Amino acid sequence: MSAPADRIMIARIGAPHGVRGEVRVKPYGDDPLSFADYGLLETRDGSRRLEVISARVQKSVVVTRFKGVDDRNAAEALNGEDLFVARDALPDLDEDDTFYHADLLGLTAVDVDGTVLGTVIALPDFGAGTLVEIKPETAASYFVPFTQACVPDIDLGAGRITIVPPPAYEDEDGETDEDETSTPAAD
Template sequence: MARRPHSTQQRPPRAGAANSERQGTPPKAPVHLSPRRDPRQPETTDKIRVARIGAAHGVRGEVKLWPFTEDPMAALDYGPLETADGARRFEIESLRPAKDFLVARIAGIDDRNAAEMLRNIDLFVPRDRLPPIAQDDTFYHADLVGLSAATPDGVALGSVMALHNFGAGDVIEIALAGSDRTLMLPFTAAAIPEIDLKGRRIVVVMPAEVEAIAPAEPTERREP
């Protein structure tokens, strides 16, 4: 999820988390304008990434698991998890905390060699299996990816490509229309003052250092 608190900052989810909170005060971090990337795991709007399998743990088939949810143990609650393309499904039989990760036992994985074959697989849950979000200014990443982005004056910028968390707060990445670059901004109320899920759009206040790059033509601005 993507969460934007207007007062005390809660503990942010890990990078790639299923949700984030939009912050009221932007962090002191630079705005990045970078070449458009070719992600290994493209963002998907019908599935939420909840965890990544790490290295084998021990010799009995257990694996390290890196959670992307606010509740690290939540992967047990979602039922069978699957790869982004749905080609493989995994059932977590048990899950326990370790020092900096979780240790998971996955059904059908009984030895270290089989566990090593699962390294770096991302685990997803269908979007419709997740509950609605009760908190204000909190969003599932999948609900934000693909939204059109425009300035307050209605100048189209592009569309939301992804959300990240590199440790200093949530960052929104916008693929710029008519360009091979992306714009990465802090996911704050100052930078993103309006999010209209029904209208499939966000409003972006462009920082002064990148205001000149707005590449697209004006578009009609919808009333919230």
């Protein structure tokens, strides 16, 4: 089993699809079928290695068949499993503004003056674009859009990401609420 730092999560297995062992997979990547190109995929705890036999895109998931998963019961046992590949199996990123999400987790978030805002703990996408979730040391985490305007600089070498919060929200009465410059995360 590879150490977690040497692996990248590339997909999550969801519910079964039918009765013949197929599962719905949510891939993490630009190409929804690319997770099938890396050979054996490893579960989070390393207890299983899965080989993709077939994969087809269906709406927002990839219906996948794994070797040795031949019925609905076996497929149900995989529900919720995260799938990993060795980091060195992934292609190198050529563009300066392209990153693997795993490289951004744990970075220190700072404002343009260098004041520490917190730590990057997640990069979720709820359907309207990727967000950066920042956890301050003593407050609830919050989100900012992962856009060039709100995240103008990422310095992996220095271990930091620069955050420019979006402008304050102005409500219907024309009042500005400074606390609504970003969306608080649910605890």
